[in-house]
Amino acid sequence: MSGAGPHVLYLDHHATTPVDPRVMAVMEPLFTERFGNAASHTHPIGWRAEAVVEVAREQIAEALGAGDPRTIVFTSGATESNNLALLGAVRASRRERPHVVTVATEHPAVLDPCRVLEAGGVRLTVLPVADDGLVDPAAVAGAIDDDTVVVSVMAANNEIGVLQPLDEIGRLCAERGVLLHSDAAQAVGKIPLDVEELGLDLLSVSGHKLYGPQGIGVLYVRRQKGGKRVRLEPLQYGGGHEWGLRSGTLPMPLIAGLARAIELAQAEREEEGARLAKLRELLWMELRAGVPDLLVNGHPTRRLPANLNVALPGARAEALLSALHDVAISSGSACSSARPGPSHVLRALGLSDERIACSIRIGLGRFTTEDEIHRAGGRIAEEARKLREGAPPPADPSGGVR
Ligand SMILES: Cc1ncc(COP(=O)(O)O)c(C=O)c1O
Known part of the structure; x- marks a missing residue:
């Protein structure tokens, strides 16, 4: 088929x-007979929706090796997650002249927010790749300086599928105390990926790349790193959902679908x-x-x-x-x-x-x-x-x- x-x-x-039909089966009743707003705290319909969201959050945290479910922030997809990670981290940093490092083969959903930051005075280093599409971790190490806030390197490329050496890059970012973000839209559920093992601080996920629905994604936001907490400035303001990081009613059926999609992709x-x-x-x-x-x-x-x-x-x-x-x-x-x-x-x-x-x-x-x-x-x-x-x-x- x-x-x-x-x-x-x-x-x-x-x-x-x-x-996947198995994902659809989980979502379908949540649009109709089991609907609800997870932020409605005054009645059982809201509590029921909130329970669905929190179970999904736990499943996703577990699948990504995140441990704490509060690290999982729901977004509309990897584009939004990348924007929140990059714009959010730089805008929350206290550095006078922040610096960002990324790679020439990133998706536009990473490169464009980086260019927006650059236009606003942020220093940007876009690293080249070798003719096989891989970035050299030594080049990443060489690009990091005292003003570097975040390094963004995708896990798997959406055109040529190459897998970047995230483990080495994770180690060196941890040594230098610099945040590491990875756009994992093409990687989650396709290759082994564990945020703890890779030392990732921020990770973007998209539902529709792994047999889940369109319009849902996750930004993993590490809560603690050597006593340091990843601070992000939100992109949108409103009801204060997702710890104030992403206001807006949670699309509960899509969230349950995403959790099931990740669970299936990991298991198989x-x-x-x-x-x-x-x-x-x-x-x-x-x-x-x-x-x-x-x-x-x-x-x-x-x-x-x-x-x-x-x-x-x-x-x-x-x-x-x-x-x-x-x-x-x-x-x-x-x-x-x-x-x-x-x-x-x-x-x-x-x-x-x-x-x-x-x-x-x-x-x-x-x-x-x-x-x-x-x-x-x-x-x-x-x-x-x-x-x-x-x-x-x-x-x-x-x-x-x-
Ligand atoms: C690597 C990568 N990042 C980001 C995106 C954008 O994801 P979304 O459609 O969830 O916003 C895609 C999909 O085109 C992608 O392949």
Whole structure:
């Protein structure tokens, strides 16, 4: 089941994932017969909703290795979590000229708030990556100075899937007494991740990347680090929910869904990761059979098991995607719908414009089957071969509406 319709093979799971039916089953009654506002303290309907939220908070804290459930702050998604972490930490710092360190391949939901801070007078260091997409922990260490408030390094990249060396970076940030934030939107439930083991102070999670609902996320906010508490300035003010860090009525059904989604992803992570890695290998072989000179973008092994980002030389992604009406994948440049143009991630790897233009991102998922991989691999290779041979592209039966 791809869930994307009878004719479309959905292999774009970095963009979003379908809600798992087991998650849907938990949420459904909470919208209707078991509704409630968790902040209504004067009656049982409110108490009931509050209990749902607090159980979910405990489950999520446990899954992230956080211990204290009060470290879990509910937000609308990873974009908001990243903004709250970065703007919040810098605005709460007492440094005269605060400094922030991040990496060139971060998602715009990290890079843009950093640029906003920079425009407001904050010093910003954006570290480069090697041609495999990895940042050098020694470069992070070298960038930290006495004014550094926060270092932000993503756990897994949303385009090339590479896994940054967070453990080493966590150790050195702890030694230097600097906050470490990680955008883990693509990583939670996909790779082992424990905020204590990694020494993380702030961690962003998104529901819709792990078979939970859209519109819900978490910011993990460490409560204590060597006697130090992570202080954040809120982005919005109102009813004082979430310890004043994020005012607004809690979306109780989505919160319960997120907790169930994380629980399932963690419980099935190892087995599912192995299954996806096998399917990815199969896809790689299918593609290579049709396009023998294809190239992998990013580190060949240190990446999410479900991610494949490849350049198909001579087949421009734009033309390929419009020829593939039946396979949902994205181009290397499709990191944000509002931002056309070459992918900043692939550029940061130092790839040529030509290679970037011929790159596609494929994200396998929980409901992807072996049969789908054979069909998708065959179709991608077939259309790529046609483009390489200079055949005119087929007419678009959708009339160009995609
Ligand atoms: C790495 C990364 N960070 C942040 C986001 C934004 O997450 P959300 O859609 O939950 O705001 C995404 C999703 O596009 C992502 O892949």
